[in-house]
Amino acid sequence: MSTKLESLKFDYLNYLGTLPSELFRLYELKHMAVIKSMEGMLPAEIGNLRSLEYLDIRKNSFDGQIPTELGLL
Numbered sequence: 001m002s003t004k005l006e007s008l009k010f011d012y013l014n015y016l017g018t019l020p021s022e023l024f025r026l027y028e029l030k031h032m033a034v035i036k037s038m039e040g041m042l043p044a045e046i047g048n049l050r051s052l053e054y055l056d057i058r059k060n061s062f063d064g065q066i067p068t069e070l071g072l073l
Contacts, residue, residue, distance in 0.1 A: 011033065011037065018039070027048065030051050038060045042064070
């Protein structure tokens with residue numbers, strides 16, 4: 001039996017850290033919202049989420065360049 005996570009939302013958490021690398025192995029993920037919860041760089045591994053249809057990353061404290069892998073989504 002396998003479980004397929006399709007939707008994930010981090011909304012105004014008191015956690016200010018980077019996105020965990022395990023998130024980028026959720027290949028069936030279709031909707032991800034990370035709102036005012038993260039800091040650091042947006043990792044290139046975000047390009048692994050090929051099923052992603054909706055991404056909301058507003059109000060975060062990301063720094064650095066936007067990874068080109070974002071264009072793979």
